[in-house]
Amino acid sequence: KAGVTQTPRYLIKTRGQQVTLSCSPISGHRSVSWYQQTPGQGLQFLFEYFSETQRNKGNFPGRFSGRQFSNSRSEMNVSTLELGDSALYLCASRSEMNTEAFFGQGTRLTVV
Amino acid sequence: GESVGLHLPTLSVQEGDNSIINCAYSNSASDYFIWYKQESGKGPQFIIDIRSNMDKRQGQRVTVLLNKTVKHLSLQIAATQPGDSAVYFCAETLPNTGNQFYFGTGTSLTVIP
Numbered sequence: 656k657a658g659v660t661q662t663p664r665y666l667i668k669t670r671g672q673q674v675t676l677s678c679s680p681i682s683g684h685r686s687v688s689w690y691q692q693t694p695g696q697g698l699q700f701l702f703e704y705f706s707e708t709q710r711n712k713g714n715f716p717g718r719f720s721g722r723q724f725s726n727s728r729s730e731m732n733v734s735t736l737e738l739g740d741s742a743l744y745l746c747a748s749r750s751e752m753n754t755e756a757f758f759g760q761g762t763r764l765t766v767v
Numbered sequence: 768g769e770s771v772g773l774h775l776p777t778l779s780v781q782e783g784d785n786s787i788i789n790c791a792y793s794n795s796a797s798d799y800f801i802w803y804k805q806e807s808g809k810g811p812q813f814i815i816d817i818r819s820n821m822d823k824r825q826g827q828r829v830t831v832l833l834n835k836t837v838k839h840l841s842l843q844i845a846a847t848q849p850g851d852s853a854v855y856f857c858a859e860t861l862p863n864t865g866n867q868f869y870f871g872t873g874t875s876l877t878v879i880p
Contacts, residue, residue: 659810688866698811698856698870711867745810749866754799756866758810 657682659748659759667765673734676762680727680748686710687729688756689721692743701744704729705751733764741766779877786844788874790857795838797859801868802831802842806853814842814855844876852878 660679668674680687688703688711700713704723721731727748733740743763747756780786792800798819803811817824817831817840824831830843840857854875858868 686866690868690870697872698858698868700867700869703866705866711864713867747866754860755801755813755816756868757813758803760808760810
């Protein structure tokens with residue numbers, strides 16, 4: 656069974672640009688959540704999607720958004736990038752019957 | 768937001784010794800706890816979990832202890848191996864918050880051969 660797949664693995668963007676990250680969950684998993692990981696703040700919850708609906712949202716500005724498709728794949732978008740958005744963005748999937756979350760390898764975003 | 772803290776940011780142990788990683792949480796309503804291991808360049812990997820109605824749970828070489836009285840969680844790794852070197856995170860969830868985990872800042876475990 657394939658794990659959680661995130662693309663791209665690495666990304667370099669310029670301040671002011673926007674970026675879209677992709678996450679394919681484990682087959683059969685309908686819940687996808689996103690986390691931002693930085694050395695200073697650790698792992699912080701961005702949002703969760705379940706069956707194409709945002710079910711939960713963390714304390715991030717509106718520049719951070721996401722969506723989920725009917726096949727459970729999810730994308731997150733960050734607009735008007737700031738230097739502080741440089742981080743490892745992690746996606747986690749979960750089956751609706753199990754609370755354990757499986758993480759992808761992450762997308763390393765660098766904003767210059 | 769939730770506060771999940773760790774007692775020590777780094778821990779060094781000799782290969783073969785037992786390791787204990789501690790974690791404090793602040794919300795007594797937290798009902799589910801997980802320990803994750805993160806190696807350099809990889810995403811967090813599930814180790815073991817425990818629900819709030821339990822005090823102890825054992826896995827292969829790992830044991831998680833939950834003390835709800837003092838809101839403390841610990842991960843014990845038996846016979847620590849070099850491959851156990853990584854950053855370990857505890858995470859908690861609250862009821863009805865879906866997949867939202869509150870993570871601690873992590874403890875870096877180094878195993879000395």
